[in-house]
Amino acid sequence: xxxxxxxxxxxxxxxxxRGSAAASAEQTVSAADSITATSTNDSTKSxxxxxxxxxxxxxxxxxxxxxxxxxxxxRTATVKQMFSSLLSSxxxxxxxxxxxxxEHHLLPACQKVxxxxxxxxxxxxxxxxxxxxxxxxxxxxxxxxxSAGGTSSVQKLxxxxxASASSSSSAPGQTVASSNSVEPSGKKSVLSFLKGSTSSxxxxxxxxxxxxxxxxxxxxKYTPRSGERDSLExxxxxxxxxxxxxxxxxxxxxxxxxxxxxxxxHHIELQFSDNTAKFxxxxxxxxxxxxxRKLIFPDGEERYIRSLSRCFTWLxxxxxxxxxxxxxxxxRFILKQMSRYEVQSFSEFAPHYFQYITSAHAHNxxxxxxxxxxxxxxxxxxxxxxxxxKQDLLVMENLFYSRNxxxxxxLKGSARNRLVSTSGKRVEDLVLxxxxxxxxxxxxxxxxxxxxxxxLTSAITHDTQFLADHSVMDYSLLVGCDCATNELVVGIIxxxxxxxxxxxxxxxxxxxxxxxxxxxxxxxxxRRRFLESMxxxxxYVPDRWTGHGRGMVT
Numbered sequence: 299x300x301x302x303x304x305x306x307x308x309x310x311x312x313x314x315x316r317g318s319a320a321a322s323a324e325q326t327v328s329a330a331d332s333i334t335a336t337s338t339n340d341s342t343k344s345x346x347x348x349x350x351x352x353x354x355x356x357x358x359x360x361x362x363x364x365x366x367x368x369x370x371x372x373r374t375a376t377v378k379q380m381f382s383s384l385l386s387s388x389x390x391x392x393x394x395x396x397x398x399x400x401e402h403h404l405l406p407a408c409q410k411v412x413x414x415x416x417x418x419x420x421x422x423x424x425x426x427x428x429x430x431x432x433x434x435x436x437x438x439x440x441x442x443x444x445s446a447g448g449t450s451s452v453q454k455l456x457x458x459x460x461a462s463a464s465s466s467s468s469a470p471g472q473t474v475a476s477s478n479s480v481e482p483s484g485k486k487s488v489l490s491f492l493k494g495s496t497s498s499x500x501x502x503x504x505x506x507x508x509x510x511x512x513x514x515x516x517x518x519k520y521t522p523r524s525g526e527r528d529s530l531e532x533x534x535x536x537x538x539x540x541x542x543x544x545x546x547x548x549x550x551x552x553x554x555x556x557x558x559x560x561x562x563x564h565h566i567e568l569q570f571s572d573n574t575a576k577f578x579x580x581x582x583x584x585x586x587x588x589x590x591r592k593l594i595f596p597d598g599e600e601r602y603i604r605s606l607s608r609c610f611t612w613l614x615x616x617x618x619x620x621x622x623x624x625x626x627x628x629x630r631f632i633l634k635q636m637s638r639y640e641v642q643s644f645s646e647f648a649p650h651y652f653q654y655i656t657s658a659h660a661h662n663x664x665x666x667x668x669x670x671x672x673x674x675x676x677x678x679x680x681x682x683x684x685x686x687x688k689q690d691l692l693v694m695e696n697l698f699y700s701r702n703x704x705x706x707x708x709l710k711g712s713a714r715n716r717l718v719s720t721s722g723k724r725v726e727d728l729v730l731x732x733x734x735x736x737x738x739x740x741x742x743x744x745x746x747x748x749x750x751x752x753x754l755t756s757a758i759t760h761d762t763q764f765l766a767d768h769s770v771m772d773y774s775l776l777v778g779c780d781c782a783t784n785e786l787v788v789g790i791i792x793x794x795x796x797x798x799x800x801x802x803x804x805x806x807x808x809x810x811x812x813x814x815x816x817x818x819x820x821x822x823x824x825r826r827r828f829l830e831s832m833x834x835x836x837x838y839v840p841d842r843w844t845g846h847g848r849g850m851v852t
Contacts, residue, residue: 395573399682404572409434411603415577417685418611421626421633423676424691425606427568427579428599436566440585443562574682580675582645586652587672593659594669594695602671605630606693622689630699631671636690636794643796644673644692647768654764664757668776668789669695697776697789704781707735710774711824711831735835743837744777744786751838754788761790762828766821769796775832786836 397403400417408429415422427433566581581587591602605626612625612632624633636644651670658665670692677688698706707730710716717733730738746754758775765773773793777786819827 399574399680400685402572402575405570406430411600411607413603413607416608417575417678417680417683417687419609419624420676420687420689420691421606421609421624421631421693423577423579423678424581424672424674424693425603426570426577427581427674428603428606430568430570432568432570433566433581433584436568437584437588440562440564440566444564444585575678575680578675578677582673582675583648583652586648590652590655590669591671593656595671604628609633625696630696631693632696634692634694636673636692638690640692640794641673641675641690643770644794647770647794647796648673650764650768658760663760664753665761666754666757666775666788666790667761667793668697668791670794671695692794694791697787697791698778701778701780701787702782703778703787705730705779707731707777708774709735709777709831709835710772711828732831739835744835745839746786746836747841748838748844751836754836755833758790758832759829762825765790765793766825769821771795771819771821771824773828775828 395404402415402417405415405426408426409431410429411425413422413426413429415426564583564586566584568579568581570577588599591599595602605628608627609624610627612623614623621635621637623635625631626633655665655667655669657663672693674691674693675689676691677686679686705725706728709732711732713732713736716731718728718731720728720730720734735744762773765771770793772795773790775788776791777788780787
């Protein structure tokens with residue numbers, strides 16, 4: 299301001315001197331000394347004005363008092379209005395959530411790993427469910443049922459008043475919900491359509507997590523059905539032995555016998571929601587998969603959840619099933635959508651699969667099966683975007699994790715309709731089939747060492763025998779060529795489809811009516827053809843140890 303004030307003073311001084319000169323010019327004075335005196339006088343006045351101190355601030359332009367008071371009143375009224383709308387109980391002012399509608403950051407906090415759920419990333423729904431506190435509670439209940447042999451319903455009771463415990467038809471800490479559960483308002487559950495007809499347990503939302511108390515007592519609790527409650531009367535009957543037996547005791551013993559015959563439900567169902575969406579997740583064979591992951595995934599359960607927390611849609615090459623695929627962002631796992639038939643087949647095949655993998659690990663036997671590490675049923679309904687989804691998903695290991703793969707082959711052991719056109723395409727972007735391998739083998743066969751061939755043959759022989767024993771067919775051997783290490787990465791995939799009646803009908807029609815060789819054959823015939831083809835595809839190269847020991851007497 300001082301620099302500006304100084305500049306303004308100099309400009310006014312200049313204008314003042316010009317005015318004095320103009321006034322002296324208008325006077326008709328003939329004497330030269332008069333003109334000199336006038337000029338000298340004007341220059342003296344100008345010099346005097348220029349000697350005014352530069353740091354003197356010129357007075358500001360006066361402001362109208364009425365205008366300033368009105369501005370102050372307006373500002374005060376605006377601030378009062380803002381505070382009244384925020385503090386008033388009847389105010390309609392809402393704070394907008396800064397996140398997109400398909401991102402859910404305000405779900406209840408997870409217990410293990412913080413997870414944000416995204417509508418377009420199905421693995422995030424699974425990761426949140428596995429990291430929730432309700433899942434841990436349900437898992438403990440499931441393990442107690444398994445340890446009890448499935449002969450009774452084992453529940454954990456929280457320390458609550460006896461009145462509420464007796465009036466409730468289920469344990470307070472129960473977290474599994476039925477698909478036809480009724481909400482307090484009397485309406486059917488919003489997520490009942492996500493569960494399907496296979497859901498039979500009852501679950502509780504994680505929003506009620508704050509009401510969970512510390513579990514103190516483990517006990518066996520019998521919960522009669524509504525029809526059985528009416529039959530629990532005080533009527534008595536004397537049996538032949540003279541003892542008194544009530545109708546309620548008869549009903550109780552009958553229901554107990556029915557419970558002893560019912561198998562344990564190895565699945566856990568969870569629901570959770572925020573202000574815009576409701577989610578559902580069914581964890582199939584929860585305890586069995588946890589034990590399996592401890593054997594084959596040494597990084598631990600938390601690392602598994604972190605991997606599933608983010609994923610992206612993956613366009614799998616070479617697949618003909620039409621299923622959608624996702625891959626986790628860390629490239630560790632692949633999620634595949636399962637069909638209804640595959641879900642049904644795996645539910646029957648799963649116990650044998652767990653036993654086979656566990657036995658192979660315990661006895662240090664090689665296996666080429668690509669490991670399935672989880673099966674889930676998820677669904678959500680977003681009320682803000684209108685989006686809804688329901689999927690059955692299979693999570694399996696990525697065989698090519700941290701590998702530099704240059705070529706990929708999907709081999710079934712059949713040369714019929716097993717050729718992919720490579721004209722005008724990069725080989726790295728294609729999944730080649732059996733006929734492509736036969737053509738490539740003319741110039742560059744897949745050579746392996748003798749010991750590698752022996753391990754591969756042993757692995758696929760035992761694996762295919764296991765699959766054939768359980769009527770599994772139509773699997774394939776996925777082969778990747780690692781150009782960095784000159785190694786072959788192999789694994790048997792797509793081994794959950796059994797030889798069902800539709801496959802059998804297709805085989806009979808093609809063989810007897812059409813007259814063509816069927817592409818679908820029985821599991822045993824498929825196995826034999828598979829083994830013979832794999833033996834031809836991989837040729838072993840003799841090394842310096844080949845032939846040693848021949849003719850020696852042992």
